[in-house]
């Protein structure tokens with residue numbers, strides 16, 4: 558069955574997902590906000606800013622016009638930075654009304670909205686009236702665009718409170734190298750996806766500072782403990798954090814040179830300034846904004862997140878990384894698992 562899909566966001570992940578959906582036989586419009594990049598995709602079949610070596614399927618069409626992207630659309634896939642989701646969601650509502658479409662809304666972005674601390678599906682629920690959408694599905698898991706570009710075997714989670722919609726999205730995306738599992742725990746999947754970016758910044762920083770494998774394993778494991786703690790406080794199922802969008806995504810983002818968050822952390826660990834790191838990346842580093850949201854959320858909910866707090870201090874209070882590490886190590890001894898909280 559061919560489905561019409563609008564992919565919003567012509568960056569690295571949006572381009573790769575749009576290309577995969579074309580390969581899977583669907584009719585895809587890739588919406589971008591930069592006319593030059595959109596023209597390059599349509600004319601050269603490349604997107605060199607985001608994916609220097611990738612050859613795009615010539616059947617993939619890109620547009621800067623939401624009227625084209627949303628015409629007769631069945632699925633709208635958001636793949637733009639988290640902080641831009643609300644504005645773009647509000648922008649598409651009048652177009653969807655004019656086009657008389659009621660698509661399934663899917664998000665592949667990962668983060669928490671600054672200020673409101675909301676998950677992306679919550680932002681979409683608020684910005685797109687229920688009468689204009691046919692459910693919301695969250696797509697998440699260990700999946701770097703650079704690896705999917707090579708057709709590396711990749712597994713993801715399609716999370717939704719509506720199992721039928723999650724199964725439909727699963728079917729649309731699956732192929733020989735791309736496998737999806739459904740999960741009803743939207744809160745857990747989104748919290749795991751957002752918070753692993755913060756821990757990946759820390760893992761990169763440890764690498765930049767020259768720490769070894771023991772230290773990186775310690776950070777990721779204790780990072781997962783605090784991701785789970787906040788997630789469970791928000792209503793997540795603890796089991797989700799040992800799944801693809803929890804430990805799975807933490808492994809891929811916390812160990813890979815493809816990760817924008819890991820690379821940003823690595824540069825910070827080597828002594829570069831945050832503003833320079835972000836300016837040089839040329840791609841979104843979600844963990845920076847999400848760290849602030851997570852730090853504030855943890856304070857509001859009285860959830861102990863010492864690693865997130867240390868990373869927040871480095872990013873927002875100009876604290877020295879080694880001083881923060883020393884503080885983390887000198888805290889009083891703790892139980893590994895607080896069984897009262899599980």
Ligand SMILES: NC(=O)C1=CN([C@@H]2O[C@H](COP(=O)(O)OP(=O)(O)OC[C@H]3O[C@@H](n4cnc5c(N)ncnc54)[C@H](OP(=O)(O)O)[C@@H]3O)[C@@H](O)[C@H]2O)C=CC1
Pocket residue numbers: 566567568569570571589590591594607636637638639641645665666667668700701702703839840841843
């Ligand atoms: N890259 C990856 O491997 C993966 C990324 N993700 C998630 O997907 C999301 C997108 O990431 P990624 O593709 O890497 O990001 P990129 O930085 O590669 O691309 C971001 C895209 O969003 C566009 N954009 C930025 N701001 C706006 C805006 N205000 N309105 C409309 N479009 C905008 C950019 O346009 P322009 O070029 O004009 O600036 C660009 O096309 C993030 O949440 C990320 O965490 C999830 C899994 C894998």
Ligand SMILES: O=C(CO)COP(=O)(O)O
Pocket residue numbers: 667698699700701754757806809810815816817818819841842843
């Ligand atoms: O979410 C991702 C991989 O699953 C992408 O992470 P980065 O944004 O750190 O590249």
